[in-house]
Amino acid sequence: DAGITQSPRYKITETGRQVTLMCHQTWSHSYMFWYRQDLGHGLRLIYYSAAADITDKGEVPDGYVVSRSKTENFPLTLESATRSQTSVYFCASMEVRDNQNAEAFFGQGTRLTVV
């Protein structure tokens, strides 16, 4: 099925463990994004990628690592999870045409709890 999928949908992990959240899109969109959603903060950009092997930091990158070896995948890794990283994580993909017209498509989200 075409679309953007995140896995897992729910994850509980312990402080200090490494966790990887997966994101896969089937459209071959150039741009992909990772956001975290927390009450009172809305959506905050963690990392984004303009193409395979091109990534850049967003507003809140500390404690996270990303890679993009293939256009369709954009995994987000928490190298040593902390309680403050308990959040709902959203992945999005987007294609930009004419340098203007764009629409981002979002995954269903991953609810991560760090205990």
Place this chain on the structure above:
Amino acid sequence: GDSVTQMEGPVTLSEEAFLTINCTYTATGYPSLFWYVQYPGEGLQLLLKATKADDKGSNKGFEATYRKETTSFHLEKGSVQVSDSAVYFCALILSGGYNKLIFGAGTRLAVHP
């Protein structure tokens, strides 16, 4: 830096009331502007967009006009329904080079019968 500011919620309305959710932005350059909606338990989906000054985006009875002079993109609907209850996010894309998609904090709308 570049940012989006939305009115704080929650906004609580009765069915058929008029809705306005304010959004202003700060950006270097000439962004494209968007409204996204998030229904409970779901990801975000595009509601409407505008790519240049004075453009009006519209969808499902919602409208927003790109006002460059006031750097605003306020969302309006003439008559809300219970099914419009959701969180609404204003967003911008900074064009050129890296197309970074930046969101406001979101405004929760609750519509009661």
